Amino acid sequence: MSATTSAQPEPKPKPQPKPYVNPYVGGLLLGLVLFLSFLLTGSGLGASGGVNRIAVFFEDLIAPGHVDRNPYLAHMAGGDANPLLNWTVFVLLGAMVGGFLSAKLHHRWEVATYKGPRISVRTRWILAFVGGLIMGYGARMARGCTSGQALSGGAVLSAGSWAIMMAIFGGAYALAYFLRKVWN
Amino acid sequence: MDFPLTIEPVMLKYLVHFIIGIAFGAALEMSGFAISTRLAGQFYFKDQTVLKVMFGAVVTAMVLIFWFVAMGWLDYERIWVNPTYLWPGIVGGLIMGVGFIIGGFCPGTSFVSAATGKLDGLWFALGVVGGVLLFGETEPLFHTWWYSSYYGRLTLFEVFGTSYGVMVAIVVIMALLMFWGADYLERKVGGYTTGWTRPAKWGFGLLALAALALPLFGEPSVDELWARVAPEMEPKLQAREVYIHPGELMEARYDERFRTVVLDVRSEADYNLFHLRWAHRAEMDDLPAWARRIKKDPRLTVVVLVSNDDQAATEAWKTLVALGVPNVYILDGGINHWLDYFAKDDPRIHPLSLTGGAASERLRWDFDYALGETSPAADPVPDWGWHEELLEEFQPKIKLELPAGPSGGGCG
Numbered sequence: 289m290s291a292t293t294s295a296q297p298e299p300k301p302k303p304q305p306k307p308y309v310n311p312y313v314g315g316l317l318l319g320l321v322l323f324l325s326f327l328l329t330g331s332g333l334g335a336s337g338g339v340n341r342i343a344v345f346f347e348d349l350i351a352p353g354h355v356d357r358n359p360y361l362a363h364m365a366g367g368d369a370n371p372l373l374n375w376t377v378f379v380l381l382g383a384m385v386g387g388f389l390s391a392k393l394h395h396r397w398e399v400a401t402y403k404g405p406r407i408s409v410r411t412r413w414i415l416a417f418v419g420g421l422i423m424g425y426g427a428r429m430a431r432g433c434t435s436g437q438a439l440s441g442g443a444v445l446s447a448g449s450w451a452i453m454m455a456i457f458g459g460a461y462a463l464a465y466f467l468r469k470v471w472n
Numbered sequence: 473m474d475f476p477l478t479i480e481p482v483m484l485k486y487l488v489h490f491i492i493g494i495a496f497g498a499a500l501e502m503s504g505f506a507i508s509t510r511l512a513g514q515f516y517f518k519d520q521t522v523l524k525v526m527f528g529a530v531v532t533a534m535v536l537i538f539w540f541v542a543m544g545w546l547d548y549e550r551i552w553v554n555p556t557y558l559w560p561g562i563v564g565g566l567i568m569g570v571g572f573i574i575g576g577f578c579p580g581t582s583f584v585s586a587a588t589g590k591l592d593g594l595w596f597a598l599g600v601v602g603g604v605l606l607f608g609e610t611e612p613l614f615h616t617w618w619y620s621s622y623y624g625r626l627t628l629f630e631v632f633g634t635s636y637g638v639m640v641a642i643v644v645i646m647a648l649l650m651f652w653g654a655d656y657l658e659r660k661v662g663g664y665t666t667g668w669t670r671p672a673k674w675g676f677g678l679l680a681l682a683a684l685a686l687p688l689f690g691e692p693s694v695d696e697l698w699a700r701v702a703p704e705m706e707p708k709l710q711a712r713e714v715y716i717h718p719g720e721l722m723e724a725r726y727d728e729r730f731r732t733v734v735l736d737v738r739s740e741a742d743y744n745l746f747h748l749r750w751a752h753r754a755e756m757d758d759l760p761a762w763a764r765r766i767k768k769d770p771r772l773t774v775v776v777l778v779s780n781d782d783q784a785a786t787e788a789w790k791t792l793v794a795l796g797v798p799n800v801y802i803l804d805g806g807i808n809h810w811l812d813y814f815a816k817d818d819p820r821i822h823p824l825s826l827t828g829g830a831a832s833e834r835l836r837w838d839f840d841y842a843l844g845e846t847s848p849a850a851d852p853v854p855d856w857g858w859h860e861e862l863l864e865e866f867q868p869k870i871k872l873e874l875p876a877g878p879s880g881g882g883c884g
Contacts, residue, residue: 311521312651312672314503315528321495322533327540328488330476331552333496335580339597340604347605360611373482375489380583382493383500387584390501399589402509402576409591416508416592419575420582420599421606423568427579428607429618430564432554434578435496437561439526441554443533445628445639448556452565456578459569464515467573471512 306394322443331375332440336427338380340364341371376436404471415470430455475546497584506585508576508592515573518662520654527647535682538640544692544700547796548636549767558621575599625768637687644683648676694760698794705793709786715804717866718813721776722852722859725750730772730799730872735762737779737788738807742835744842746807746821749851751778759788763795774799774870780833781806798873808836813862814849821849 309317325332341364348355348365355361365371391397403412427433430452432441438456441449479485503525504510513519540546572578577585577596585593611618629639658664668676708714716724724732734751736743743753754762766773775797777785785802792800803810815821820840845851852859 308504309502310672311503311524312528312675314499314505314521315525316532316675317502318496318499318525318529319532319536321492321499322529323536324495325489325492326533326537326551327475327546328477328492329479329485330550331489333492333580335578335583336600336604339579339583339600340608343601343605344608347608358608358612360615361608373486375486378486378489379493379496380580382490382495383497383580384583384587385490386494386497386499387501387506387587388497389494390498391506391588394502396501396506397589399591401591402507403592404509412592413595416575416577416582416595417599417602419571419573420577420579420596420601421571421603422599423571423575423577423579423582423596424600424603424605425607426564426567426569426571426603427600428564428604428611429567430561431557433568433580434526435580437554437565439529440552442530443537444548444551444553445534445636445643446554446556447623447626447628447631448558448561449554450628451556451558452561452568455562455565456569456572459566460515460573461569463570463573468516470574471509471576472516 303395305396305398318439319443322439325440326444329375332436332443333379334376334432334436334440335380335383336424336433337374337376337436338378339424340428341374341377342380344371404469406469406472475540476550496580497587500581500584501588505581506588506590506593508585508590508596511578511581512573512576513662517657520658520662523654524651527650531644531647531679531683534640534643535679535686538636538686539682542637542686542689542691544697547767549764550796553625553627556621556623556626557619558623560618560620571603635687635691637690640686641683644679648680651676694791694794698790701794705790709789712804713869714789714801715782716776716801716869717804718810719859719862719866720868720870721748721803721810723854723863723868724774724776724870725851726854730774732774732776733766734776734778735759735788737777737784738833742780742807744844745835745839746811746837746843746847747845747850748778748810749845751845754788756788756791759791760795763792763797766792766797772799772872774801774872776801776803778803778810779806780808780835782809784833799870801870806833811837811849814852817848817852818843821847 308314322333344355344361344365347361348371355365356367388397401409401412403409423433430437434456437449438453442453479488500506504521505525510519511522514522537546541548568578575596577593579600582593582596582600586597629636632639655668732750734748735754736747736751737754737756740753747753766775775792777788777792777800779785782802782805785806789800789802811821815823815837820843822838824836824838843850854860854863
């Protein structure tokens with residue numbers, strides 16, 4: 289594990305970043321948040337749905353006619369429909385705020401790129417972008433990502449969500465060997 | 473069934489989602505999920521953080537959710553259970569796995585990572601935006617396939633033919649075995665030295681106990697559920713707020729703001745003699761299945777229960793209301809009262825004089841032969857002559873109550 293931090297003049301010595309919580313404690317915290325979400329709103333957590341709607345919002349600004357002619361897109365943003373008025377958008381924005389606050393409070397906020405030791409920062413960025421592209425595509429195809437399907441659907445025992453969870457782990461393990469030099 | 477809450481106005485609901493989102497993002501960051509190398513370590517058997525956090529969260533939420541369901545506090549039919557589209561899900565999942573091992577994040581973690589200043593997280597997040605746009609553009613190419621292998625709201629315990637309690641216990645045992653295996657791997661491959669600490673052992677013990685006790689506890693009976701809502705609902709029955717006049721039922725059929733489901737709870741013999749054209753016959757034992765079906769349907773639905781008088785329908789009303797069905801009403805006076813108005817539309821229907829009051833639940837009408845739904849009295853239309861006068865005779869009682877979801881999943 290190595291980090292490349294951009295050089296920034298520090299006026300005073302930087303406080304030490306606090307260690308991460310034990311993974312089981314992390315799981316407990318995340319599980320409580322997920323439970324509260326179902327209890328209060330009837331829905332779980334999600335991320336790719338919010339990304340989708342924000343992306344479609346901008347697509348609709350640029351090419352509204354195109355959006356109206358594609359039934360999949362028109363469902364979200366056809367005519368006067370506002371794709372941003374959906375709970376997934378608010379969960380995603382909240383998650384970013386929460387991640388930012390937590391990183392600041394624990395002194396873990398830093399401009400950095402995490403990568404395996406054998407690849408350059410530029411290669412890491414390209415791989416991250418390509419990986420994101422594939423992930424975004426797969427998440428829409430599966431109607432939800434790790435948050436909306438594996439985590440939320442898993443907790444309420446949706447059969448399809450468990451199949452998706454297995455497929456995600458399966459796909460990653462199957463390809464891991466070929467990408468070992470990227471990460472190790 | 474107090475939960476899930478119905479939060480109105482919708483902007484307040486969005487605020488709740490936003491606050492939950494903040495807690496979500498913080499929990500991910502605190503678990504180290506903003507760091508790609510930590511996430512990817514899962515797939516090289518070195519660091520089992522992903523497995524522990526993910527399955528830890530799934531079993532924690534699952535045990536709490538199903539205990540709340542078992543206690544009758546949370547209505548499982550009204551929470552969002554992702555519908556199953558099997559093959560698009562599996563192929564999409566495999567593609568996500570590939571994206572994960574190449575890029576080192578999933579969508580949620582990449583956005584959180586970007587918010588903590590990580591540039592690889594930012595690039596991945598931008599990639600996700602590109603990916604979802606690309607999907608929107610290419611979806612029309614395989615639109616039919618994307619909607620194929622649809623099983624609706626299919627649960628794991630339905631697939632395995634067990635109760636949810638047994639399923640929860642199985643999943644928890646599976647998760648504990650995986651945690652044990654994960655810690656074993658971390659010691660062997662990752663070089664970690666940590667074993668399970670005392671609080672961890674207590675935590676796992678408590679989890680196992682909660683999960684194993686659930687199938688023994690069982691599900692709440694309809695009577696228990698009714699006892700819980702009775703203080704609120706019994707006055708509505710006393711004030712006859714939920715008994716609608718035959719004229720209102722006739723009109724409801726043509727009201728386009730909602731769909732009307734009429735459930736006829738009489739015997740098959742009476743049903744065959746005469747029933748409303750749009751009525752479904754429902755045995756008392758079938759009512760829980762009807763409740764599930766109605767609550768799953770996203771359309772705004774008004775349910776009207778029908779018996780010969782209204783005693784049996786009132787019992788059925790209690791069952792559906794206890795099971796959390798919104799907008800349930802009873803036909804005031806039942807079929808007997810209905811025919812007081814509409815028998816004149818059909819010369820084949822004659823009044824019978826019966827002793828024994830309204831509680832007898834006997835049909836007070838005679839028919840030349842079993843009419844079923846073929847009688848004009850089975851489907852009167854409001855704007856036919858004298859029916860219009862009837863509409864002025866009653867006070868409408870149907871008040872539409874919006875059900876609180878399930879509103880949709882993370883797939884947006």
